[in-house]
Amino acid sequence: METLLEFWVFLKKRKKYWLFPLFLSLIFLGLIITLSKGSAVAPFIYTIF
Amino acid sequence: MNILGISSFYHDSAACIVVDGEIISAIQEERLTRIKHDSQFPAKAIVECLKIAGLNISQIDKIVFFEKPFLKFERLLETYLAFAPLGIRSFIKSMPVWLEEKLFQKKSIKAELTQLGFTSDQLQELYFSDHHLSHAASAFYPSPFEESLVLTIDGVGEWSTTSVYVGKGHKLELKKKIHFPHSLGLIYSAFTAYCGFRVNSGEYKLMGLAPYGRPLYADLIKEHLIDIKEDGSFKLNMDYFNYCTGLTMTNRKFDKLFGGHFRFPEQEIAQVHMDLAASIQVVIEEVILKICKDLKETFSIENLCLAGGVALNCVANGKIKKSQMFKNIWIQPAAGDSGGALGAALAYYYHDQEKARIVSSEEDRMKGSYLGSHYTDNEIESELKRHHLSFEKADDEKLFDLATDMLIEGKSIGWFQGRMEFGPRALGNRSIIADARNPEMQKKLNLQIKFRESFRPFAPSILEEKCSEFFSNVEKSPYMLLVDHFKEKYIIADMGELQNAKGMELLNIPKTAFPAVTHVDFSARIQTVSKMTNPIYHKLIEVFYKKTNCPMLVNTSFNVRGEPIVSSPHDAINCFLGTELDVLILNNYIVHKKSVSASQLINYKNKFNLD
Structure with a gap:
């Protein structure tokens, strides 16, 4: 929760409010993926993500 | 003020301690965990840095991280959005990593530091800091310049891939930047991957391969892949790259453009790969030189500092030097992400806290990059005894005499002295050294000792005061970050034979009287050794020079392929016992391979994952 709040403050500062709904939906989708996959596998490319 | 700088979670984690603006210690985590390019939180490096600095945890006043994780996450979200619905596979792969680790980096850093004993007040x-500000700070603040242009080029930080700062006194001012996905580092990495080398470590191999090829594809690259403006700014054509949305660097269109010559790792290297390497090298040099020219014209500042992964491209650095656009150039030896730890700490002290900076035009403030651990004679002797090795201990004079005699006999020596280097290069304290005049040495070192590809060149360590006798453009290159060509009078190659040779055939033609350190284009990646920063190494080369009239030695990092450079006497002994190194010298202790029994030797060749 602390991280979510901090990210909200960050977006406010950057004036990128429109990213927050996207962020929440991605978190939701990501959680589903995480739960269904079980493990985190780093992509085999340059670590830009 | 005692500052702890940290870089981690992507590649080459590191820690450093800066006390009142002075760099006290800096270590990459890989050296201690023995995992090449280790990206884990640098807990071991922090403990070791504190130990070297003689500080305990409670004495740390500020902890600084080298970049902003949220800004990176913002880039990730916006990139997915820009390319949606493409990128779903990459999203599926990367989101769990972000959700489990990277988004909560602040929390993870705090948890790791708490485990080490830092208090909640300290946390x-x-x-x-900002990724490129950290790079810029790592280049400017230790430099010997009061005022300088600072150019940082890498794969990508948060958003920036190329930045220009002007540094003056204690301030760094951002002047220009280029954003992701347009990146010189990433286009170079794309070719690295296409030619079958590993991204993030194989770029160096691609650079070494380039002189074997011809830049036949340079025009094609400029026509289709990169749009270069007169001021050096550039845009990549993302139709050919896959790194924004996929799990590879390049796509089918890229492969088709270059005739379908994608090389899998460890496959034979064909002429086309050498030509591709030469082509991308020429293109990035053109971009960098255009950027430099524009900066010189715009700002009229005579000094240039460089950092970021692309600043490790010593061939391009050599071209900047040769262009004489700048009176002085200084490059951060840990130009990659490990140096970000150092830059972050320095940026906080000078840029943020506005502390006065002491600049000496004579020497930089990196202390030769000898910022890591050192070991006493007692520690070394007990390690040798623990391994049941026969050894002799020589005083300094005898040590230099014996070591140089063995070098002249054609022996390779594992040379371990003083404090470990910070950054990717071994600079004479954790090095394998040999006679540069020996025509068999390159092959021997590559195949029998380093277990690596035969085409890879070695660097010379040359007495600083002798450098300009052998090279035209470089007088000082303490961190092995400049490439220059041997002067014509040292070239012995038969030019006709050389012109008819292609690719790897070039390797077997003697080029200068120093074949072990001369690349196929007569160039060398120079390390100048000064009496001031490394008196022991300087003395060794000086004694060798007196005996042979040759003021240079082969210097390659003390490790095998895929292994981090040795850190401790234990690591050095293992590497010595696992390779065909002839001699091991740790401080003043000498161990001969001939005194080692077969049962003491270890199988080392497959111990590390290939890089």
């Missing part, structure tokens, strides 16, 4: 004001 309250954790400071996050």
